[in-house]
Each structure stands twice: as C-alpha cells, then as structure tokens.
Amino acid sequence: MTLSEEIISKLNSKRSIHIGRSENEQHNDIVVHDNTVSRTHCKLEITEENKIILTDLKSKNHTYVNGNPLINDSVVISETDFISIGNNVFSLSKQSIPKEIAITAIDISKKFSNKKVALNPISFSIFKGDFIAILGPSGCGKSVMLKVLNGFGPATSGKVEFFGKDLYKNYENLKELIGYVPQDDIVHSELSVKEALYFAYQLRNKSKVDDHTIYNKINEVLSELNLLPKDILNQQVGSLSGGQRKRISIAIELLSDPKVLFLDEPTSPLDPETIEEFLNSLKKLTQKGTTIIMVTHKPEDLNFVDRVMWLGTGGYLAYYGGKDKFLEYFKKENSINIYTELHKAENARIWYEKWFANFDKKQEKPATISEVKSSYPFFRQLYWLTYRYFKIKINDKGYMALLLAQAPIIACLIILIFDKLTLSVLFMINLTAIWLGSSNAAREIVAELPIYHRERMYNLQLFPYVLSKLAVQIFFSVVQSFLFVGILFLFYSNENVHLDYFLPLTGTMILISTAAVLMGLLLSALAKTSEQAIALLPLLLIPQLILSGVIYPIDHNKLIELLSCFSLGRLGTSIFTCIQGMVEYPMAIMNPNGIMTTKFEVINAVDALKLPVTVGLNPENMGMNIIMVISLCFIFIFGTVFALKKKDML
Numbered sequence: 001m002t003l004s005e006e007i008i009s010k011l012n013s014k015r016s017i018h019i020g021r022s023e024n025e026q027h028n029d030i031v032v033h034d035n036t037v038s039r040t041h042c043k044l045e046i047t048e049e050n051k052i053i054l055t056d057l058k059s060k061n062h063t064y065v066n067g068n069p070l071i072n073d074s075v076v077i078s079e080t081d082f083i084s085i086g087n088n089v090f091s092l093s094k095q096s097i098p099k100e101i102a103i104t105a106i107d108i109s110k111k112f113s114n115k116k117v118a119l120n121p122i123s124f125s126i127f128k129g130d131f132i133a134i135l136g137p138s139g140c141g142k143s144v145m146l147k148v149l150n151g152f153g154p155a156t157s158g159k160v161e162f163f164g165k166d167l168y169k170n171y172e173n174l175k176e177l178i179g180y181v182p183q184d185d186i187v188h189s190e191l192s193v194k195e196a197l198y199f200a201y202q203l204r205n206k207s208k209v210d211d212h213t214i215y216n217k218i219n220e221v222l223s224e225l226n227l228l229p230k231d232i233l234n235q236q237v238g239s240l241s242g243g244q245r246k247r248i249s250i251a252i253e254l255l256s257d258p259k260v261l262f263l264d265e266p267t268s269p270l271d272p273e274t275i276e277e278f279l280n281s282l283k284k285l286t287q288k289g290t291t292i293i294m295v296t297h298k299p300e301d302l303n304f305v306d307r308v309m310w311l312g313t314g315g316y317l318a319y320y321g322g323k324d325k326f327l328e329y330f331k332k333e334n335s336i337n338i339y340t341e342l343h344k345a346e347n348a349r350i351w352y353e354k355w356f357a358n359f360d361k362k363q364e365k366p367a368t369i370s371e372v373k374s375s376y377p378f379f380r381q382l383y384w385l386t387y388r389y390f391k392i393k394i395n396d397k398g399y400m401a402l403l404l405a406q407a408p409i410i411a412c413l414i415i416l417i418f419d420k421l422t423l424s425v426l427f428m429i430n431l432t433a434i435w436l437g438s439s440n441a442a443r444e445i446v447a448e449l450p451i452y453h454r455e456r457m458y459n460l461q462l463f464p465y466v467l468s469k470l471a472v473q474i475f476f477s478v479v480q481s482f483l484f485v486g487i488l489f490l491f492y493s494n495e496n497v498h499l500d501y502f503l504p505l506t507g508t509m510i511l512i513s514t515a516a517v518l519m520g521l522l523l524s525a526l527a528k529t530s531e532q533a534i535a536l537l538p539l540l541l542i543p544q545l546i547l548s549g550v551i552y553p554i555d556h557n558k559l560i561e562l563l564s565c566f567s568l569g570r571l572g573t574s575i576f577t578c579i580q581g582m583v584e585y586p587m588a589i590m591n592p593n594g595i596m597t598t599k600f601e602v603i604n605a606v607d608a609l610k611l612p613v614t615v616g617l618n619p620e621n622m623g624m625n626i627i628m629v630i631s632l633c634f635i636f637i638f639g640t641v642f643a644l645k646k647k648d649m650l
Helices: 003-014 142-150 171-177 193-203 211-224 242-254 272-287 299-304 326-330 335-343 345-357 378-395 397-417 423-441 446-458 462-491 502-526 530-546 558-564 568-580 605-610 622-646
Strands: 016-020 042-046 052-056 063-065 068-070 074-077 083-085 088-090 101-111 117-127 131-135 157-162 178-181 260-264 291-295 307-312 316-322 582-590 596-604
Touching (some): 003 016, 003 042, 003 088, 142 178, 193 211, 211 242, 326 335, 378 397, 397 423, 423 568, 446 502, 462 502, 530 568, 568 622
Parallel strands (some): 178 260, 260 291
Antiparallel strands (some): 016 042, 083 088, 101 117, 307 316
C-alpha cells in the first residue's frame, strides 16, 4: 500500500488523522520513517461540510502544498493537490502521482589535475523513483559519473541540480539526503552487524533517540534487503560473505532514508543465486520513491532497472534511455558487442555526437524536497565516535592480546640486557613510549579511508574524529605505561641505584606516548595506503634514535642540535633523566696494566646525559622540555586535521 492509499484509507475511517515520525499511536495515525519528518508533522481532517483541511503542526521542515510551504497554518486542499512532508509526496487522489525529476545534469564534464578528461560535456535528467544502471568498458568513467552526481567528486564544469537545487552550492543542506555505497565496504569488520548499524544510526542523528526506535529501524532496513534480523544481527561483519557485507553497507545508508541511493558495482561480490534476490529488494525501494543509480558491469542486471546509461572510453556518453531500446539503438545483437564497440575512444565519440545531437533538452518539473540543516553537536559526535572506536579495538581479540603483551615483553628484554640502571635504560623507556604510541596509530586512519570518506561526505567533523582516535589510544597508552614502568620498578630496586618517582615516570611515558600517537595519526592521514604508512614508519622512528644524543654526540652541527630540540627522542630522554636523578654510568679508567677498562659509577642522570652531548636545550630545564612535547602534540593534531581536510573532495 502506498503512502497516499494508506492516508486515504485512514482519513475515510477516522476523519481526522495525524502524520509524523513518532511511532507512538497517541501521537500519529500514520507513521513516516524519515528523519526530515517531525515527530508530529501535520494533521488532516474532514469537516462537517466535507472539506479537507491540512494543518502544519509546527514542523521543523514545514509542510508543502504543490511546492509552496505551509508554515504553522491550515489550508483547504483538494484531491488534485500534491502534499510534501519531508522527502515524501502524496495526494488524496487514487491516481498515481506523475513522475518528477530527481537529478538534472547540465553540461557536466570532469577533468583531473593531470588534464586527463574523465567525462566529456553531458546533460540528462533522472526521474524520481527510477532505477538507473551505468555501464561501459573499464576506465570509461562510470565511478567518476557516480561521484559527480552525488557531490563526492564535483564536476569540473557544469552543474548538477538535486531536486531543483544546485547540489554543489547547497551541498551542506542536501548531503544527508544522499546515500552512497562505494566499491569498498563502509562498515568496520570488527563490529557485529547490530553494533555497526546501531553506531551508524547514532552518528547520523543529531538528537538522542531511544534504543527501541533504533532497533525497529534496523529491523526494517534489514527486512527491506531480505536479511533476517534474528539470523544476522549478532554475527561479526568480518565473518559475513561479500554479498552480505555489501547489503549491510547499503543498510547503513537506508537508516537515514536517502532520497537518492548511489551504488558502485553492488552485485560484483554476489553469487548468481543471490543477485536476483538482491536486485528485487532494490527494486522494491524504488517503489517507495527512492531513486537508485547503480554502476554495474553485468548485463544481466539490466533485467531489473528502468533506464540504462552507456559510457564509452574517454568519458563519452553514448546512450541514455530505456533498457529495451539500446540494442536497437546500437544495432547490436547483445551487450557484449556494445562493450567491444565502446572500448575504442573514436567509436565512443561518434556515438556521443549522435546521442547529443538528438538530446531533448526539455526540462520536466523537479520534485520538491526538504533540505536538512547539518549541525551535528560536537560532543555527541565525539562520544559516539570514541565509543565505536573503543568497541572496534576490544572486539579484535588478537589485537588486544598483542597490545597488552608488548609492554611486558619489552620491559623483560630491557631487564635481561641491562642488569644496572643506566642512562641507556631511561633512553629505552623513552624509545618504548615512542614506539608503542606511533606503531599503534600509524594505520588507524588510512586503514578505514572508505568509511572515513563516506562519513565525512555525510556529516563527520574532523576534530571529533581525530580526538576520538586520540582518546582511545591514550587509554591503551595508560595501561601499557603502568605495566611497563611497574615491571621495571620491581627489578631496578637495590641499595645503590633504583627507579624513583613511579607516578612522574609513568606520567612522562604517557605524555611521550600520546605525542607519538599523534605523530602516528599524522602519518596515517598523509599516507595513501596501509602499506605506505608502515613503510614510512621507520622514517619517523629512526630520527628519534639518532637525534636523541645518547648514542652519539650531536653538538658538532648547530642545525642538527636545533632539530634535536624538536625530537621526542631527545625531549623525552631529557625529562626522564631529570625525574630519575641518579643512575650508574660507565667511566673509562686505566688499570695497573695500562689497559683501558670500564667502571660503573653512580652519578647524576642529568650529568650523564651532558657527557655525550651538549644541546641547545638544557636537560635540567624539565619544564621547557614538557612544554615542547605538548607543543608538538598540538602541531600533530592540527597537521592531521589539515591533512584530512586536503582529502575532502568539496
């Protein structure tokens, strides 16, 4: 039953009905699951004179009649009027609502920075509720077309109108009405399906929603995709098949009731047995008014779509129209022959010129749509990002085991090698803090780039995202630091030399580890792949070793001395020596036989550091060293945010 039919039926039986998003029967007679609809949006009633009165109930996004807003007011309507609430259009006529335009592309083209043409100038319109397939040979611009239309990769020239509004100029107000599932999964494999969908719902809603409403919505979208909630909710995403993961990614998008859903090769991971079931579920979404634009390379998918768009090599649009007419248009027997024909850029250009010459530029009336103001509360997003990230980490049992084992293992190795508390031990404590922090964070952003890009496209703010990573990593740094320093305290406790000030030493290790985490996050934000991040990690760590001044004096070069003042290896070791006070330090002496030997003497740790190196920063000035470390933390935070900002397409 359509929304119009449901409203007509209820209105005839009750003569007065309320429409809204709240599922409370005392509030609404008709429930519309759409975030752009207010909890109690509007009221319809039949008067004694059989007039139908529509009243807007102070809705946030207003009620529209024939495209005109009805703001906190009432009006008499007829069966020929079209009423819009949020993203939903209905009438009181049993006749079907005429098709309206959802997307209009006007002379759009796309060039990359290397001046390579990805799309040649194209104009076309897509009807609301249509199911569109984009096909063509590899490298012809199918995915580029998808990103141009959804705003993720805007056109170089031309414009895209989204329900009559310029998408690029009004992107902040329209982006939450767009669903986009790229080729890569946009769901964390460490979470259960239930957790992944729950966190996605919370991160896409600006205000608090009760769990009952959330799980009802989750069950609804899973059912729409032919997934049984009771069978799949408690499964870990990483254990699902490729096809199931793809449907979970789509389910995440459906949680926010998108007006247009963009899918990049959604059937590629599916086996033939499940493709038909999957495409049928998508077809049902279009019957509810959702427009679907899908990139595919499988001709058999065309049995379920309404229209087909063929692109050729060089970014030429060769055909856009009904799915039953393209074989006749190209004068080919099957789709394979069309792929072969459009593989050559010169052939694709000929078909492009033919299509463009016959293009009907008459514009239909665009559908109405309610924009959504994007103002997600900072601390709400920070809370849910942090909570989700923490769950991701603790759900990964192998990661947690390795994380908890690192500090004790390294501490035991230090004890085995250094039987005396020397400057080298303090140096190794500092290096351990740097290693644990940077290695834990180096892959945390780049490993989830597809998820980051999609959430950033929707409503993700940069500072909450970076701070959520930092908060969880600091928690683990605290645990590792207490384990590490605690083990060393138990061993280095004798009459001559022993570790002093457990809490200050542990606090310093946490501080250095925090700075190293931020350094690792900056690396992760700059890297393009996880492999690149791991390959670059030694280039961060080795300078900390060299510039520390412990291994070899660095006072022979003023520039290197200056650089060492910005090295965590140098700054951290200086702070540890100031806290510790006394260590055993090797002194070269001449024995009676004239042979040089080494004797350990107990001396001030600061003096020990001064012996091999003289640097610009005085090791005794611990406060200045701490300020320098904190300053580096802020530099790394802003550097990470800036690097992520550079990844934005808009």
